[in-house]
Amino acid sequence: MGMGSREDHVRTTLAIRLHALAERYFPERRLFLRSESDTRFIRLKPSTQIIAFLGSTTIVAWTIIATAILLMDSIGSGNFREQAKRDQLTYELRLNELSAERDARTEEALAAQQRFNKALQQVSVMQSQLLTSETRRRELETGIEVVQDTLRRTVRQRETAHAQLEEMDAAQSEQGTALAANSPLANDMVSILSNALTDTARERDQVIATAQTAIQAEEDIRLDLALMQERNDKIFRQLEDAMTVSVDPLTKMFRAAGLDTDTLLEEVRRGYNGQGGPLLPLTFSTKGGELTAETVRANRLLDQMDQLNMYRIAAETAPFANPLKSAFRYTSGFGLRWGRMHKGTDFAARYGTPIHATADGVVIHADWLSGYGRLIKIQHEFGIETRYAHLAKIRVKKGQRVSRGERIGDMGNSGRSTGTHLHYEVRVNGRAVNPMTFIKAGRDVF
Structure with a gap:
């Protein structure tokens, strides 16, 4: 009982002190309401004033906090918009750079195509020159063979004449008396044989000179053919490199888009198979004979050009461009x-x-x-x-x-x-x- 009384006494004392403190800062107030016939008042207790004060303080504090949040959000939104504008400007600059790069790549592709066409014309001209040189070489070989046959025939005739002369000398030694009696006739025969030998020697020298000239001409032609083949090989290498540079990016582009290049090229080939169309196949032939190494390389280049043309046609019909x-x-x-x-x-x-x-x-x-x-x-x-x-x-x-x-x-x-x-x-x-x-x-x- 004593313990409970002390606790109640403590609580009562605390309540009295709190009430006194409230009375000190929030004394009881009366609010008078006067009308024409009556006067009334409302008593505001300290507790009521405290509740009203706390409520007002809470509302003011919430208003301040909300206003600060809105201001911070507005400032943050402004920074975000500025950042978005900067990002958009950067993106537009990047798009312009990509557009310029794309135009440069297009110009390079067109320039490569023009270089390829020019080089192809040079290959065609050199191929004609090669065929002409080959024909000339074969004609010279035929002429050399004829000269060699004539030279061999002349040498045989000279040997035959020498043999006849030796036989006549032997006969003259054996029949000196008879020959002396008929000396004018013998002298005529010797003169004829001497002239024949002289003409034969002159023809032999002429044939030898002609043969040497033909051999030198053949060597010159062989040298020209070797130089021309070297130039052709250089042109072929440049063309092969150009085709590789042109075709490989297109192949990678279609594969990156998930398209099967074999099926794609087959569909383009079916759609462009008319005679005289943009994909008319071109080949170099040797009139049914065995194909040379240059002909094989030229046909391979033409096949690659055909593939490049088909890729370009396919690129125009597949959506690789940007809609904007x-x-x-x-x-x-x-x-x-x-x-x-x-x-x-x-x-x-x-x-x-x-x-x-x-x-x-x-x-x-x-x-x-x-x-x-x-x-x-x-x-x-x-x-x-x-x-x-x-x-x-x-x-x-x-x-x-x-x-x-x-x-x-x-x-x-x-x-x-x-x-x-x-x-x-x-x-x-x-x-x-x-x-x-x-x-x-x-x-x-x-």
Whole structure:
């Protein structure tokens, strides 16, 4: 009992002190309300004033904190917008650099093509010179053989004449008396034989001189042929290197896009197989004879040129280009987005920004389509289809054939869209694939 009384006494004392402290800072106040017929008052106890003070303090503190948070958020948003502007400027500069690099690569490819055509003309001229030199060499060989036959025949005739002369000398020794009686006749025969020997010796010397001239001419022709073959080999090496530099990047581009190069080239070959077309095969032949090493190399180069032409045709009909040529902002990529599959890539730019076809093809849809809004579908080769959605204006019609880079519409905000942007899709055999795969693959080539 004593213990409980002391605790109650302590609590009572504490309550009295707290009340006195409250009375000191928040004394009891009375609020009078006077009307025409009556006067009333409201008594404000210290506890009521404390509660009101705490409530007001809490509201003021919350207001200050909220205002500070809003100011900090505003400052942070401003910094973020500035950073976004700087990032956009950097991205636009990078796009300009990539565009300039792409143009430089295009000019280099065109220059390489021109050099190849010029070198091919030189190869054709040198091939003709080689054939002419070969024909001349064969004619000289035939002439040398005729000269050698004449020389051998002349040598045989000279040996025969010498033998006859020796026989006549022997007969003259044996029949000296008879020959002396007939000396005029013997002298005539000796004179005839001497003249014949002189003519034979002169013809022999002439044949020998002619043979030496022909042999020297053959050596000169052989030297010219060797120099020409060396020049041809150098030209062939340069052409082979140029073709390697031109074909390899295109092969890597198609493989990076997931396209089978063998199937692709076969489809292009089937589509361009008419006589006189851009892929008409050219070959050097030797009129049914055995092909020379130069002919084999030239045919191999022509095959590579044929492959390069087919790659370029395929590149025009596959969507390796960017649908936007002006400044834009990449806002959403291919893949899952908010739990759903986003089957394309989003590019944001100003309202009305021109939209361009990314490859040659035929328009198969140019109208409104559900959530896509104003939509353009273009069917390309190799089972590829591209889609351009949320447009503000459509500038093509269904069934129209369009070329790579041609303007087909304007960027807008139609359909299910939260703002002005282009939704760009690429589908291969009906299956949506990442458009950036094609754009990145073609970035180093075009």
